[in-house]
Each structure stands twice: as C-alpha cells, then as structure tokens.
Amino acid sequence: MIAGPFQARLGGTFVTPTPVEPSCPTVTLTVNGTTHSFILGEGSHEISPSHTLVDTLRERLGLTGTKISCDHGACGCCTVLMEGKAVLSCMLLTVECAGKEITTIEGLGDTVTGSVDPLQQSFIDHTAFQCGFCTPGVIMSAKALLNENPDPTREEVQAALSGNFCRCNSHYHVLDAVLAAAGGANK
Amino acid sequence: MNKYRFIGRSTPRKDALDIVTGKTKFAGDLSLPGMLYGKVLRSPLPHALVKSIDTTEAARLPGVKAVLTYQEVPDWMGGVPLHVRVLDHKVRFVGDPVALVAAETEDIGEEALRLIKVEYEPLPAVYDVEEALQPGAPRLYEQFPGNVLPRGIRVFGPHPLQELVTGDIERGVAEADFIVEGTCAYENIPNPLPPESPSVIAAWEGTDTLTVWPASQGPHMLKVTLQRWLGSINVRTIGSPVGGSYGSKYMTWQYVFPAAALAQKTGRPVKLCYSRAEHLAAFTVRLGSRLHGRVGLKKDGTVTFFSGDWLVNTGAFSEIAQGMVAVGCGEAQLAIRCANWDLRPQVVCTNRTPSGQVRGFGGQELKCALLPLLTMAMEKAGLDPVEFFKKNYVKPGDGYYWRDGNWWVSRGTDYAAAMEKGAATFGWREKWKGWLVPTSQDGERRRGVGVGVHGNADVGEDVSEAFVRLDPDGTATIHSGLAEHGTGQRSNICKMVAEILQIPLERVSVTACDSRINPFEFGPVGSRGTYAIGGAVIAAAEDAKRQLFELMAPHFGVQPEDLATEDGLVYVQGKTGPRLPWIKGMRYFGTCLGRGRFQPDFTLPNFMMIFTEVEVDTGTGKVDLIRVVGATDVGQIIDPLSLTNQLNGCLGSAGIDSALFEETVLDTRLGRIMNANMIDYKWRTFAELPAMEHVILETPLPSHRFHAVGVGEIAPSPGPSAVLMAVSNAIGVRLTDYPLTPDKILRALGKLPGAPGRGKR
Numbered sequence: 001m002i003a004g005p006f007q008a009r010l011g012g013t014f015v016t017p018t019p020v021e022p023s024c025p026t027v028t029l030t031v032n033g034t035t036h037s038f039i040l041g042e043g044s045h046e047i048s049p050s051h052t053l054v055d056t057l058r059e060r061l062g063l064t065g066t067k068i069s070c071d072h073g074a075c076g077c078c079t080v081l082m083e084g085k086a087v088l089s090c091m092l093l094t095v096e097c098a099g100k101e102i103t104t105i106e107g108l109g110d111t112v113t114g115s116v117d118p119l120q121q122s123f124i125d126h127t128a129f130q131c132g133f134c135t136p137g138v139i140m141s142a143k144a145l146l147n148e149n150p151d152p153t154r155e156e157v158q159a160a161l162s163g164n165f166c167r168c169n170s171h172y173h174v175l176d177a178v179l180a181a182a183g184g185a186n187k
Numbered sequence: 188m189n190k191y192r193f194i195g196r197s198t199p200r201k202d203a204l205d206i207v208t209g210k211t212k213f214a215g216d217l218s219l220p221g222m223l224y225g226k227v228l229r230s231p232l233p234h235a236l237v238k239s240i241d242t243t244e245a246a247r248l249p250g251v252k253a254v255l256t257y258q259e260v261p262d263w264m265g266g267v268p269l270h271v272r273v274l275d276h277k278v279r280f281v282g283d284p285v286a287l288v289a290a291e292t293e294d295i296g297e298e299a300l301r302l303i304k305v306e307y308e309p310l311p312a313v314y315d316v317e318e319a320l321q322p323g324a325p326r327l328y329e330q331f332p333g334n335v336l337p338r339g340i341r342v343f344g345p346h347p348l349q350e351l352v353t354g355d356i357e358r359g360v361a362e363a364d365f366i367v368e369g370t371c372a373y374e375n376i377p378n379p380l381p382p383e384s385p386s387v388i389a390a391w392e393g394t395d396t397l398t399v400w401p402a403s404q405g406p407h408m409l410k411v412t413l414q415r416w417l418g419s420i421n422v423r424t425i426g427s428p429v430g431g432s433y434g435s436k437y438m439t440w441q442y443v444f445p446a447a448a449l450a451q452k453t454g455r456p457v458k459l460c461y462s463r464a465e466h467l468a469a470f471t472v473r474l475g476s477r478l479h480g481r482v483g484l485k486k487d488g489t490v491t492f493f494s495g496d497w498l499v500n501t502g503a504f505s506e507i508a509q510g511m512v513a514v515g516c517g518e519a520q521l522a523i524r525c526a527n528w529d530l531r532p533q534v535v536c537t538n539r540t541p542s543g544q545v546r547g548f549g550g551q552e553l554k555c556a557l558l559p560l561l562t563m564a565m566e567k568a569g570l571d572p573v574e575f576f577k578k579n580y581v582k583p584g585d586g587y588y589w590r591d592g593n594w595w596v597s598r599g600t601d602y603a604a605a606m607e608k609g610a611a612t613f614g615w616r617e618k619w620k621g622w623l624v625p626t627s628q629d630g631e632r633r634r635g636v637g638v639g640v641h642g643n644a645d646v647g648e649d650v651s652e653a654f655v656r657l658d659p660d661g662t663a664t665i666h667s668g669l670a671e672h673g674t675g676q677r678s679n680i681c682k683m684v685a686e687i688l689q690i691p692l693e694r695v696s697v698t699a700c701d702s703r704i705n706p707f708e709f710g711p712v713g714s715r716g717t718y719a720i721g722g723a724v725i726a727a728a729e730d731a732k733r734q735l736f737e738l739m740a741p742h743f744g745v746q747p748e749d750l751a752t753e754d755g756l757v758y759v760q761g762k763t764g765p766r767l768p769w770i771k772g773m774r775y776f777g778t779c780l781g782r783g784r785f786q787p788d789f790t791l792p793n794f795m796m797i798f799t800e801v802e803v804d805t806g807t808g809k810v811d812l813i814r815v816v817g818a819t820d821v822g823q824i825i826d827p828l829s830l831t832n833q834l835n836g837c838l839g840s841a842g843i844d845s846a847l848f849e850e851t852v853l854d855t856r857l858g859r860i861m862n863a864n865m866i867d868y869k870w871r872t873f874a875e876l877p878a879m880e881h882v883i884l885e886t887p888l889p890s891h892r893f894h895a896v897g898v899g900e901i902a903p904s905p906g907p908s909a910v911l912m913a914v915s916n917a918i919g920v921r922l923t924d925y926p927l928t929p930d931k932i933l934r935a936l937g938k939l940p941g942a943p944g945r946g947k948r
Contacts, residue, residue, distance in 0.1 A: 014665035044291070065209015067430075069382040070463045074865035077382055095825030105209035120207040124199050130836070132206035133213060133382045137826030162874040165865065167381055167431050167896035168673050169836040171873050173828065 002067070027098045031061060041127030047094050053077045054089035057081075057104060065105035065136045069165065076164035076179035077135040079144075080104050086144035109144065119143055119181040128177035131169030138164045142178045153181055193682040194893055195501035195829045198692055202428070203233075206637050208667065209535035211439070212403040213430045215460050223252055225294035225449045225459035227739070228303050229469055230278035230284040233312040233858025234325060237276050237305060240286060245302040250295035253433040254303065255287040260448050260526040263416055265440040268340045270328060271504045273444045275856055277284055278307070279327050280503035280540050282469030282859045284444040289457050309636055312538035314716040314855050316374075316500040318476055319537045319886035324692020327501045336505045336534040339640045346592035348513040351520070353588070353795045354527030358394060359492025363483025367564040373555035373907065374500065375850035377841040379870065384466040387439065389446035390456035396421040403439045404432040405710025412704040426670035426700030433840035434546040435471060436672075437712055438506050452755070465899040468863035471543025472851050474508060475500030478556035480530075484564045493519075495560075497553060501534050502541040504635040508534045511549030513643065514713075518550035519557060521642045521792050534654035540676040540860060545841050547641075548713065551904040554641055554844075558908040559923055563592040564923075566622035571911070573610050573619075576604040576640045581792050585698050589644055597644075600820055600886050602794040606640075609818025609882045610889070613798040621856040623919045631806040634813070635917025639905030640796050645713030647788035651723035652706035655731045657779040659770035661755025663688055665697045668708030669726040674899050675829035676716040680724045681688040683826060683893065689729040689753040708717045708780075708812060718890045722785040725892050731781025736770030738779070741882065791888060795819050796896060797837060805936055808929030810847055810914055811898030812877040815901070822888035823895040833899040834881045842903020844871050846910035846925050855879055 027047060028037045038047040038060065046124055047056055057063040057080070066089055069077035080089045081103040108117040108145040119142060122128070129135040136159060147161035152160070154165045166174070189195040205211045243256040257274040265271045274284055286303050290296035302500035311325040318324055319334040327334055338349040360366065388400040397420055403409050413422040429436055446459040461470060480495030497515075501508040512532045519530065520742045545551075545705055563573050581587065582604070586596045610616065618626045618636045625633040654666035663684050670932030671677045681695040688695075698704055711720060736747035739757045743750065743764070750757055773779060800814040816833050837843050848869040860867045887894035907925055915921045918937040933939040 016807070023398040024853055031854045048294075058216075063209070064212065065212075066488060067382070068215070070865040072463070072866075073863065075382065096435075102782060105207075109208070116208060124203040125209045127197070127200055127203070127675070127826075129200075129203075130673075130675070130832050131381070131383070131429060131828075132202070132211055136209045137207050139207060141506070156395060158876065162872040164873065165382055166873075167379075167433070167839050168832065169838045169840070170832055170833050171876055173832055175873075 014178040027095050029097050029100055030101055031057065031063070031102045032104060033111065036061065049093065049095050051094045052090050053092040053097055054092050057089060063104050063106050067133055067136060076141060077134050077137040078165070079140040081140055081144055082146050083175060084144065086141045105140060110185070119146065119178070122177040122181035125175035126173045126180065128170055130170050134166045138166060138174055146182055147148040153180060192689065192826040193684055193686045194694060195824045195827070197826060198682065200675050201681055211428050213383055213783040214400055214427050215383065216387065216459065217388055217400055218426065219388060219390060219456040222458055223291060223449070224296050225290040225291045225446050225457045226288045226290065226300055227284045227445055228300045229279060230283040230285050232278060232307055232309055233281050234279050234310040235307040236310065236407045237278065237285060239306045241304040242286065242782065245299040248295060248299050248302060250291040251288060251299045252291070252455070253289040253449055254299065256447060261451065263444055265416070265444065265507055266311045267342055267863055268337060270330065275446055280538050280732050282465070282540055283289050284445065285501065286444050287449055289453050298409060312858050313391045313535050314539050314853060314858070316475060316498045316535050316537065317853055319535050323652050334536050334759065336501065336509060336536060338511060343505065343513055344591040347509065347723060348516045348520060348588050348590050348592050349509065350532060350587065351516040351530040356492050356494050356529050357525050359483050359527035362485065362491040364486045365484045365564055365567040366481065367561055367567055368481040368559070369560055370477065370479045370555040370923065371559040372477040373552055374477060375845060375925050376472040376475055377474050377845035377849040378851055379433035379435045379841045380466070380868070381433060381435065383429025383438065383810045384461040384463060385439070385442040386460040386469055387442050388456055388458045391450055391451040391454065392603070395894055396423065396470060398423045398425065399443055400425050400427060401439045401443055402427070403434055403670060403714065404429055404434070404437040404672045406670050407702050407705065407708040408710050410438055413443070417764065424702045429670055429672035432672045432906045434544045434548060434712065437544050440513050441470065449818065454543065457713045461473065463865060466864045467868055468860040469540060471506055471541050473545045473547065474511060474542040474552045476552035476556050478558065478560060480560045482564045483914065484568045486568060488568065488570050490525040490579060492527035493523070493525055497530055497532040498536045499532055500537055500538055500542070502539045504536060504541045505534060506541060506543035508542060510590070511544065511552070513644065515549030517587060517589045519553055519643065522554060522558070522640055524581065524585060546900045547904045550641065550643060553648060554904060555907045555925065558639055559753040559911055561660050562594055562912055563921065571619060572638050573606060573615055576796065577606050580640060580794065581642070587644070589789040595644065597792055598889055599792050600888060602820055602921065605794060605818045605820040605882065605884045606796055608884065609796050609798060610815055612880060612882050613816040615798060618800065623916055623921065625919065626800070630801055632800050632804055633917040634800060635732045635915070636798065636800050637909040637912025637916060638796065638798050639909035641760050641901050641904035642792045642794040643713060643901055644789040644792045646715050646718045646791055646793050647793040648713050648715050649709035649719065649787055651708055651720045651785040653723040653727040653783045654706060655724065655727035655781045655783070656730045657769060657773070658773055658798035659773040661690060661769050662694045662861070663690065664693065665724055666701060666705050667697055667724065668700055668705040669697070669711060670700045672715060674833055676709060676824060679716070679825045679829065683721055683725055684728045687725065688732060690755055707943065712900065714900040716899065717895050717897035719785045719793065721810065723783040726783030726888055727781040728780065730783060734779040734781060735769060735772055739767065742767055742771055767790050776936040791890055791896055792900060793898050793907055795898055797909045799906065799909045799913045801910060801917055802930060803917040805918060808932035810927050810932065812843065812910070814846060814878040815843070817881040818885035819898050820886050821895055821898055822890060823885050823893050824883065825895055827892070830883065831859060833880060834902050835879055837903040837906050838871055840903065842909060844908030846907035846927060848926050848928060850926050882901055
C-alpha cells in the first residue's frame with residue numbers, strides 16, 4: 001500500500017482511520033444539503049437538548065446568516081425552511097429537527113454554479129433592504145411562500161411576511177421584489 | 188435630464204450580494220478565539236442603594252471567569268456631564284446594571300447572575316417630569332439638585348443653545364390677533380428598536396490597547412470619545428455593518444464599557460449582546476417632551492411670539508439630552524419664522540429607563556408638542572396649515588440660532604414649491620374641510636387629514652475627513668470611517684467617487700471601518716451623509732485626480748487642467764489624441780493619495796413635510812393610517828431606491844407609529860416596563876401598510892459638486908404631529924398627546940369615563 005501524505009502513521013504501519021460509532025445519543029439533520037450528526041450533551045462541542053435550532057446553525061455550523069433578534073418567535077429574523085416550509089428556528093429545539101431537511105439563507109441559489117436564487121437577485125435589483133439584518137428571514141419567508149404559491153397577489157405576500165419585523169421600513173421595496181421574482185418565475 | 192453616469196441612477200448597493208446571501212457579518216455574528224460572554228445583572232428596583240453584594244457562589248461556578256461589582260470596575264464614566272458609572276453603589280431605574288459576569292458560555296453567564304446575592308435599601312422613586320421638579324422629590328444624583336441636569340456643559344462647543352430667548356415677548360403679545368395657551372406632550376418614550384440588539388466585542392492587547400468591535404453608527408467617534416474618557420489607552424474601533432440604529436447606536440458606551448471592563452479583568456475578548464428584554468427595558472428610549480406654551484398669531488399667519496416651558500424627561504441619565512435640547516431649539520426656528528421667543532427647556536432626570544439619541548434628535552420631541560400647540564392658534568385664526576407652513580418655514584436669507592449658540596443665515600431653498608406639490612399629490616385642498624371637521628364619514632368610520640413639517644440645519648454638522656487613493660490599475664479606494672447602518676451611504680460615496688473619476692462603480696471600494704487606517708469621521712447622523720461625508724470624499728477624490736493629472740500632463744505636453752479621464756484612461760479634453768492609462772503617470776510603484784475635509788456649515792436647512800389620512804372607527808376607537816404622502820426637496824437624488832427606502836422609513840423606528848400605537852409602558856407603582864417583548868411592544872407588520880407616495884424635488888442646492896443634501900434622519904419627524912392633527916379632525920375633538928390608542932379615542936368621544944388628552948401617567 002502506498003501511503004498518502006496525510007494518512008496517520010501508527011507503529012510503523014499506515015492505517016486509515018475508521019469512523020467510530022458514537023455510543024452516546026446523537027441527533028442528525030441535513031442543512032443545506034449536508035448531513036450533520038451531533039452528539040447530545042452539555043460539553044462544549046456537543047448539542048444540548050435545550051439548544052434551539054438557531055443556536056446550532058449559528059454556533060455549531062457557523063451559519064450566521066440566520067439571525068437572532070427577539071428570540072421568542074415574534075420577529076421572524078431567524079426564519080429558515082424545514083422541509084420547504086418557513087419555521088422559526090428560535091422556537092424549535094434542535095432535537096425536534098432530527099431527520100429533517102433544513103435550508104438557510106446560505107443554502108439558497110445554485111450551490112454548483114454559485115449563482116443566487118432569482119428571489120435574492122430581485123432583492124438586489126430592488127434594493128429591498130436597508131440595514132439588512134432582517135433580510136435573510138424575510139427572504140426565507142418569501143421563499144416558503146413562493147414554494148407553495150408561485151404567483152401570489154400583493155396581499156398574499158403581505159400576509160406571508162406579516163411575521164417578519166423590518167424596522168427600516170423596506171416593506172414596500174420587499175413587496176416589489178417578491179412580486180417581480182414571482183412574475184419572473186412565471187415567464 | 189440627468190447628466191450624470193452614476194449619480195441619480197439606481198445602482199445595486201455594493202453590499203447587496205452579501206446581505207441577500209447572509210454573508211454580512213454584524214457584530215453579533217463575529218467571534219474571536221478564546222472569547223468569553225458578558226452578562227449584566229440588572230436592578231429589579233427603580234431607586235435603591237446597594238447595601239451588599241455577595242458574588243462568592245457565582246464566582247465559584249465552573250466556567251465563570253470574572254464577576255465585577257461597583258467596587259471592582261474601572262472608574263469610567265459616560266453621559267453629559269460625565270455622571271454615569273459602569274456600575275454604581277446606587278441604582279436609578281429598573282434595569283440599571285448592578286454586576287457584570289464573564290463566562291465561557293452565555294448559559295453559564297446567566298446561571299451565574301442567578302447566584303449573585305444583592306441586598307438593596309429601597310428609596311422612593313419619581314417618574315413624572317413635573318413631580319421630579321417638586322421640592323422634596325426623590326433626588327437621583329447628589330450633584331443634580333432638583334433633578335435638573337446642568338446647562339453649563341460643553342456640548343457642540345462652549346456655548347450650546349440651551350434656551351431660545353430673542354426679541355420682545357410683550358411686543359409679540361401686543362401684535363397678536365389671536366393668543367392661545369396650552370399643554371401638549373410627546374411622552375410615550377417609543378423605542379427605535381433596531382432588529383439587532385446592542386452588541387459588542389472588546390479585547391485588550393497588553394494593558395494599553397483596547398480594540399472594540401461595536402454595533403455602532405459612529406465607530407470612529409466612539410474611538411475618539413473612549414480615548415478621551417479612558418485616559419492613556421490606545422483605543423481602536425472596528426465598525427461592522429449595523430443592524431439598524433436610527434440614532435440609538437451612536438452613543439455606545441453603555442454596552443462597550445461593561446464588555447471592556449470584563450475583557451480587561453479576564454485578559455480575554457468579551458462579547459456582550461443585549462437580550463431583547465434588555466434592549467426594550469434597559470436601553471435608551473426617546474426623550475419625554477412636555478410643553479406648556481403660549482403662542483400669538485396675526486390674522487395673516489404671522490407668528491408674533493412663542494413662549495413656554497419645555498420639560499424634557501431624560502429618565503435615569505442624560506446620554507446627551509442637553510445637546511438634543513440645543514438642536515430642538517434650533518429646529519423650532521426653522522419650522523416657524525418668529526421674531527419673539529421665550530422657550531425655556533429643563534432637562535430632568537427620573538427613575539425610568541434612560542433616554543438617548545434617536546433620529547429626530549430633540550427636534551422631533553419638541554416639534555411633536557410645539558406643532559399641535561400652533562395648530563390651536565391656527566384653528567382660532569381659521570388658517571389652513573399648509574398655507575401656514577408655506578408662509579412660516581425658513582426661507583433663504585432667514586436667520587436662526589443653531590446648536591452651537593451662533594447665528595446662521597440660510598442659503599438654502601424656498602421649500603414652498605415642495606409643499607405645494609405635496610399638497611397637490613395628496614389632494615389636500617379636496618380633503619381639508621377645516622379644523623376639527625372630518626374629511627368624510629361612513630357610519631361610525633370617520634376620515635381626517637393632517638400635515639406636519641420638519642427640517643434641520645445639521646446636514647452640514649461636524650467634521651468628516653476622507654482619503655481617496657488612486658492605484659495605477661485604475662481603481663480607487665476611499666479611506667473613510669463610515670459605518671453602513673442601512674442608508675446605503677457607503678455605496679453612495681462610491682458613486683460620488685466613480686462619478687468624479689469616471690470609472691466603473693466596481694472599481695471603487697471603501698476601507699474597512701477601522702479607526703487605525705481611516706481619518707476622522709463623525710458618522711452618518713443628522714442627515715449629514717450626503718453633504719458632510721460626501722463633501723469630504725468629493726474633495727479627496729478631486730485632490731487625487733489633480734495629482735494624477737499633474738503626473739500625466741508631461742506625457743501629453745499640456746497643463747494638468749487640460750486633461751480629463753474616463754474608464755481609467757487620461758486624454759486631452761476636446762481632442763481626439765491618445766488615451767493613456769493611469770499607470771503611465773503613477774508607474775507601477777506609485778499611488779495618488781487625495782485628502783478631503785468637510786468643515787461644519789449650518790446654512791443649509793433640509794426639509795420634510797408629511798401628509799396623512801387616517802380612518803377612525805368611532806365605535807372601537809381604532810385608528811387606521813390610510814395614506815401617507817411625503818414631500819421634500821433634496822437638491823439632487825444620489826440613489827433613487829435608497830432615498831425612497833429612507834423616506835418609507837417614516838413609519839417605524841419611533842416615527843409615525845409613535846403617534847398611533849408605539850409606546851414603552853411604565854408601571855409607575857413598581858417602576859417596571861410592562862411591554863419589554865416584541866409581542867406587547869406593538870410594531871407595524873407587512874399586512875398593515877398604508878398607501879405611501881413621495882414627492883421629491885431636485886432644486887440644485889449650494890452644497891457640493893452634486894448640489895444635494897440628505898433627508899434620511901428627518902423622514903419620520905413630521906409624522907406624529909400630522910397624525911395627531913388628522914385624528915383630531917376625524918373625531919372633531921382636539922387631542923394633545925400620544926399615542927392615539929383606542930382607549931384615548933373613546934375617552935375623547937365621551938364613550939369611556941376619564942378626561943381625554945394628556946395624563947397617561
């Protein structure tokens with residue numbers, strides 16, 4: 001066997017490390033197409049059963065695009081998609097998401113070509129944000145709407161986004177951006 | 188016709204891609220190796236002495252690295268004058284910091300707070316501004332007798348405007364055809380409530396260098412301030428994008444001090460992010476403003492005098508309330524031309540969460556009480572408010588005392604044209620039926636219209652500096668300490684430089700907002716981004732271009748001023764000769780560094796008028812905002828979409844909605860804030876948007892090369908008084924305070940017992 005440069009060398013023989021089956025309880029979820037298994041526990045690299053999904057996304061996976069603002073389900077800044085539907089990641093325990101498919105703002109668009117989702121492009125074209133803090137949550141809520149209803153009315157977009165707090169008042173540009181993206185998708 | 192390539196055209200924000208893909212890193216998204224988390228123990232009592240603190244158990248908790256009480260923290264102070272300690276032996280509001288903890292995780296830090304034992308000696312508390320002024324009222328600070336904050340302090344120079352006393356009141360009284368006296372108040376202390384809570388990381392290098400990553404609207408000014416307050420320490424601030432501020436994150440020492448103290452104690456970086464409850468119940472809100480005033484009008488709408496006591500409730504400390512009073516007094520003179528003033532402010536501290544800087548900066552707080560008083564006089568005189576404002580809003584050649592106490596004369600525009608266009612767009616003449624008369628009625632639903640006005644001369648306040656560096660490859664870098672807080676200003680200064688150098692926008696960038704690499708920048712406040720910050724950047728770009736042309740001129744055998752540049756190629760103006768790249772002049776081993784500086788100029792007042800139409804359900808008392816039309820004149824639009832975004836911002840962030848439903852509700856038995864969460868603190872949702880339209884004129888102003896001024900800060904300020912007028916007209920009863928919640932409407936209509944108007948607390 002020819003050893004590769006990064007294979008561990010133990011006792012004069014080359015071995016390839018084999019994954020050890022964890023003996024402790026784990027939780028597994030898929031985030032933006034990648035499956036992650038976490039050991040449950042209170043250690044610094046484990047997932048506490050009391051951790052919310054947003055904690056796990058931000059602190060364990062470094063996906064800081066999902067924001068914490070009110071941290072009690074009132075503002076929508078932490079919105080992500082679970083199985084394609086909008087959920088509030090500050091109101092879900094990570095252990096509740098076992099086996100689920102999660103999409104965050106970082107997971108939109110084409111991961112192969114690196115191009116952004118048409119909805120994101122529409123937000124750029126309409127300057128549909130100001131400070132941009134609430135924007136990931138707003139985009140994820142709008143994405144969930146378009147998944148279910150590709151051609152919403154203005155009122156339907158308003159209703160779908162009514163749980164998203166935007167303090168700069170970019171609402172009007174957001175509505176234009178979402179409707180334009182929906183229209184564009186239909187052409 | 189727009190003659191510019193970038194200015195006035197909508198271009199994508201430079202930071203747009205990062206924002207929509209979640210890559211933008213706000214302060215709370217950053218982490219450093221070895222970082223600890225800071226937590227603050229807060230007082231449950233509104234006013235008390237700290238008799239003892241036992242931190243033994245908390246300090247013993249595994250993962251806790253430091254516990255600090257008032258006995259151990261550095262003696263740093265903030266406020267105007269300096270009076271707010273990091274921690275004190277006395278607490279003055281529910282939420283006042285009592286102890287600080289640094290721990291390995293947030294959870295451990297919170298657990299440690301629960302283990303700290305504090306013994307308090309409760310003191311009587313006072314919340315009402317006039318009760319706080321009574322003899323024998325509980326005194327918050329030994330050094331402030333009568334709870335009145337001193338005036339004789341240096342803010343905006345040695346002689347800030349602390350009252351408005353001009354002309355001769357007796358003459359004004361004699362000249363008046365109508366005199367009205369009354370009290371109006373704007374005391375619902377709304378929270379600007381940016382979605383990003385106050386957040387910071389602080390780290391020390393050795394013992395003499397402090398680096399701070401703050402969520403800050405003015406990180407360079409924070410560096411300057413901390414440098415001064417902390418003594419012989421090298422302070423470096425690295426600003427990141429700010430997740431909303433609306434003025435509230437300009438003064439950041441409240442959250443920077445605790446993090447810096449914990450970082451100093453532990454020798455490790457410390458991150459401190461307020462929870463939403465802390466943000467709502469222990470961070471600064473708007474000033475409370477109550478005005479007992481008297482005004483005289485002539486039949487033709489001339490204001491003959493204004494006199495009054497302006498009582499300013501700043502809560503538990505003054506962040507910069509005296510400065511806000513100075514600006515408020517200045518701005519009053521822009522709204523009404525009046526020769527005889529006797530406006531006497533008092534800044535008073537009380538036992539509630541402190542007040543601080545919010546967009547509108549004193550002017551909105553005063554105007555929301557002053558304009559309703561004026562409307563009482565207009566009613567008596569039978570004057571249309573739009574005509575009144577057209578006559579009375581500051582005109583070119585008019586003078587005013589500004590915040591620095593000096594007399595300035597407007598070189599600006601007569602905004603009557605913008606008012607007229609706004610009125611036409613709104614349909615004011617058709618909808619206005621007279622004072623306290625609804626526009627229309629449909630069963631229990633009544634509609635009414637109202638109008639408000641605001642402006643400041645702060646578009647040219649304070650100093651900005653910038654460097655613009657040209658590189659041989661045809662790119663330009665702006666060195667600026669400007670933090671992006673949502674207005675798109677960092678992109679807009681790139682547009683200005685791209686326009687001057689005629690290079691693609693992609694070739695212009697701005698340095699990181701790091702105080703070590705950038706010259707002085709006061710920050711984007713007071714709508715000063717376009718004129719003041721832009722002015723410095725424009726000067727720097729012109730200076731760099733001049734240097735480039737000096738280097739290039741010998742290659743053409745002409746004078747530098749004969750040259751022009753486009754897309755990185757230099758040529759002789761008006762000739763079809765060769766075009767040479769910048770590198771021909773700079774060579775590969777050189778750069779051109781232009782310097783620009785903006786000096787304060789208070790001669791260009793900006794302007795905003797807001798027209799509102801409301802519908803009141805007189806059965807339930809609910810008020811719906813139906814339509815908003817804003818009118819302004821900005822000289823020249825820099826970026827249309829960024830401008831409309833800012834103008835649409837008139838609703839939230841303690842703007843129009845502070846007239847309707849936004850308020851911080853204080854329980855005056857316990858001193859606690861009762862709605863410190865985002866369900867009980869009401870905010871406007873996507874589902875309840877009024878129709879919104881803006882009239883934006885572009886009459887060139889004598890500001891800088893692009894003849895523009897900003898209006899972002901003042902976008903909401905005329906709104907609350909316009910809504911108050913509209914609701915009063917709809918229900919036929921004059922209302923004098925905010926917010927216009929259903930109970931207040933029903934009381935005014937006699938459908939609920941109790942007097943309408945003021946007296947919420």
